[in-house]
Amino acid sequence: MKTMENIITERLIIRRFLKTDWQDLYEYLSDPEVVYFEPYEVYTQEQAMEEAIRRIDHTSFFAVCLKDSQKLIGNLYFNRGDFDTWELGYVFNRTFQKQGYAMESATALINHAFSCLGARRIIARCSTKNVSSWRLLERLRLRREGMFLQNVYFKTKPNGEPDWFDSYSYAILKEEWIKNNSY
Template identity: 30%
Template sequence: MFTPPYPIVTPRLVLRPFTEADLDDLHAFHSLPEVTRYLYWDARTREETKAALDRKIACAGLGADGDALSVAAALSGGGPVIGDLTLFLRSREHRQGEIGFVFNPACQGRGLATEAAREILRIGFEGLGLHRIHGNCDARNTSSARLMERLGMRLEARLVENEFFAGAWSDELIYGMLAREWRASPAASPVPGA
């Protein structure tokens, strides 16, 4: 079972496992319709957020195909949890992973999601030794697409009308990055001040 060396400290964030104390912070953005608009779940009630948090607490390490590592991104200095990141182990044999992220919109536009997601890629490539990490998003979710582009991930595919989502057919974008691309990217360098 692989578990990252927590806490992971960046210039503005602390990445760590979720705890029961994170319920209010997580519910603050999991309950917003604008956050869940392109996700596979609707805005959550407090009870639904609690159930999701319990699942996240249980996702503390990666060992087998299908496992998910849930990571909380909190503002440094004891600030609130503003991000919910996931690294999925899709295939140990083929060393494939998938990244996912959800952030509080009150903290958008400051590069915090990029700062946190970069560390999830680092966990996958440097910690777990993955060969490829991909991320998917609805084509209308331009914020997620731009985030993956800022991370240095390349657009690999646009699946046209791939899913019937929220009452309409939608396109899906697939971004990817290989370990050699990660090693050659500026993102692979240690974060200054961390």
């Protein structure tokens, strides 16, 4: 399997994490609205420093940076599973949401996966309440394959009980991607 090199798009650079990314990482991982659907709580500065260092060698996390300023505005999660299936995830700084950056970076990464990494299928999951996330997946033309009722929780209610949520499962095959996209 080829290793991931920097991917450069019209406005973005998708690259591995650097130790110096911690401040930008903290900027969005300390935002309760940004991490609401994530399996972790808001980050402290110290946790963001540790996380930036951890992600340097973690092959599943990619920094999404503005091409002109190099500012880290979000990250993609892209992990290889069984049967040449890769899982896609994303988290972006609220200041940079709704500007097409998630779409641009995810499209570039999916193109790279199908053309260079030997991906056969890409999957993604999100809460049914995370409308922005599932709309992005549908704009990427991933197919909604199912809905799972109360299948996961990341947080607990004030009384300590799990805060279960429903999730959608999405996927796209390489041949579907090629048919729907020219690259």
